[in-house]
Amino acid sequence: xxxxxxxxxxxxxxxxxxxxxxxxxxxxxxxxxxxxxxxxxxxxxxxxxxxxxxxxxxxxxxxxxxxxxxxxxxxxxxxxxxxx
Amino acid sequence: xxxxxxxxxxxxxxxxxxxxxxxxxxxxxxxxxxxxxxxxxxxxxxxxxxxxxxxxxxxxxxxxxxxxxxxxxxxxxxxxxxxxxxxxxxxxxxxxxxxxxxxxxxxxxxxxxxxxxxxxxxxxxxxxxxxxxxxxxxxxxxxxxxxxxxxxxxxxxxxxxxxxxxxxxxxxxxxxxxxxxxxxxxxxxxxxxxxxxxxxxxxxxxxxxxxxxxxxxxxxxxxxxxxxxxxxxxxxxxxxxxxxxxxxxxxxxxxxxxxxxxxxxxxxxxxxxxxxxxxxxxxxxxxxxxxxxxxxxxxxxxxxxxxxxx
Numbered sequence: 001x002x003x004x005x006x007x008x009x010x011x012x013x014x015x016x017x018x019x020x021x022x023x024x025x026x027x028x029x030x031x032x033x034x035x036x037x038x039x040x041x042x043x044x045x046x047x048x049x050x051x052x053x054x055x056x057x058x059x060x061x062x063x064x065x066x067x068x069x070x071x072x073x074x075x076x077x078x079x080x081x082x083x084x
Numbered sequence: 085x086x087x088x089x090x091x092x093x094x095x096x097x098x099x100x101x102x103x104x105x106x107x108x109x110x111x112x113x114x115x116x117x118x119x120x121x122x123x124x125x126x127x128x129x130x131x132x133x134x135x136x137x138x139x140x141x142x143x144x145x146x147x148x149x150x151x152x153x154x155x156x157x158x159x160x161x162x163x164x165x166x167x168x169x170x171x172x173x174x175x176x177x178x179x180x181x182x183x184x185x186x187x188x189x190x191x192x193x194x195x196x197x198x199x200x201x202x203x204x205x206x207x208x209x210x211x212x213x214x215x216x217x218x219x220x221x222x223x224x225x226x227x228x229x230x231x232x233x234x235x236x237x238x239x240x241x242x243x244x245x246x247x248x249x250x251x252x253x254x255x256x257x258x259x260x261x262x263x264x265x266x267x268x269x270x271x272x273x274x275x276x277x278x279x280x281x282x283x284x285x286x287x288x289x290x291x292x293x294x295x296x297x298x299x300x301x302x303x304x305x306x307x308x309x310x311x312x313x314x315x316x317x318x319x320x321x322x323x324x325x326x327x328x329x330x331x332x333x334x335x336x337x338x339x340x341x342x343x344x345x346x347x348x349x350x351x352x353x354x355x356x357x358x359x360x361x362x363x364x365x366x367x368x369x370x371x372x373x374x375x376x377x378x379x380x381x382x383x384x385x386x387x388x389x390x391x392x393x394x
Binding site: 014015016032039040041042043044045047048052058059060061064065068 | 269278279316323354356358
């Protein structure tokens with residue numbers, strides 16, 4: 001499973017978006033606000049899950065702004081930091 | 085759970101605002117009284133002003149009754165009026181005291197925190213922790229005691245642009261002794277809160293006020309009726325693996341406040357994000373708050389209907 005699919009699975013399963021099909025999440029849709037509709041609580045859970053699954057830490061708000069734009073952005077962020 | 089309909093972003097209308105009753109001119113009169121005659125002269129004015137507001141402003145009665153009707157459900161007539169007066173006066177005194185220390189200096193009011201060393205000995209020196217308070221007692225005054233901690237303090241604080249109230253350090257023209265995290269900022273400030281805790285700093289939050297997100301509140305029995313409480317602070321505590329220290333403060337003398345630690349809550353890591361997982365932790369905070377209110381019934385200042393999000 002590639003990073004994007006794993007991220008979508010995390011959103012559906014760990015963030016309790018079970019009414020959503022992982023495949024239906026578009027790669028470039030904004031994750032928060034009017035896009036997918038994630039909120040601040042989801043953001044904290046995503047930080048935890050990304051560290052758990054990929055060993056990558058989102059250290060602060062500036063990194064969060066970059067990483068949490070979309071699935072594409074989050075994948076890029078993880079790829080750049082994932083431990084070898 | 086009976087919640088109002090969600091907007092697209094998951095936000096609900098915020099059921100409260102932080103704006104004070106008086107305008108800037110009225111606040112300045114109090115500041116002038118403090119400068120001329122100190123705390124005592126300002127209190128004399130306060131007794132009259134509060135009487136006027138409680139007697140002639142129905143909005144004050146409405147705001148205080150959300151709480152008083154639950155705390156003293158059998159009281160009517162004169163007793164109800166007296167309760168409204170005592171509650172409003174109690175808040176007024178805290179605000180006067182806050183201005184008093186801002187104008188004359190923090191050392192003019194003694195803040196006793198006898199459990200501070202015991203508390204610090206229970207906490208890891210490397211890790212941060214969450215200080216959870218409520219809109220109760222002297223929270224506005226004890227902010228001046230935050231430098232007691234050797235760690236940097238961050239506070240989740242929303243401020244109404246029209247608010248005429250000043251914090252104590254603003255009276256004195258000092259820079260803030262704590263950093264402010266705005267709950268209206270990116271993702272409700274959640275990543276910033278996580279960040280400061282991971283750096284080993286202190287995060288101060290209010291456990292009794294909902295910032296308007298339906299997904300992050302739980303219903304808990306409070307004074308005999310279901311009320312809404314936020315749980316995001318507990319989620320952040322879990323993610324950062326830090327404890328939540330519940331504390332309350334109260335005015336214990338003319339120029340003295342006491343701080344008491346009510347509970348230290350360790351939230352399980354990897355708790356997920358389901359609302360029910362957080363209910364026991366929020367419940368402990370509510371039990372502590374109820375216990376405080378039982379002992380200090382006129383020291384609860386959450387003047388909105390927290391028993392309904394509508």
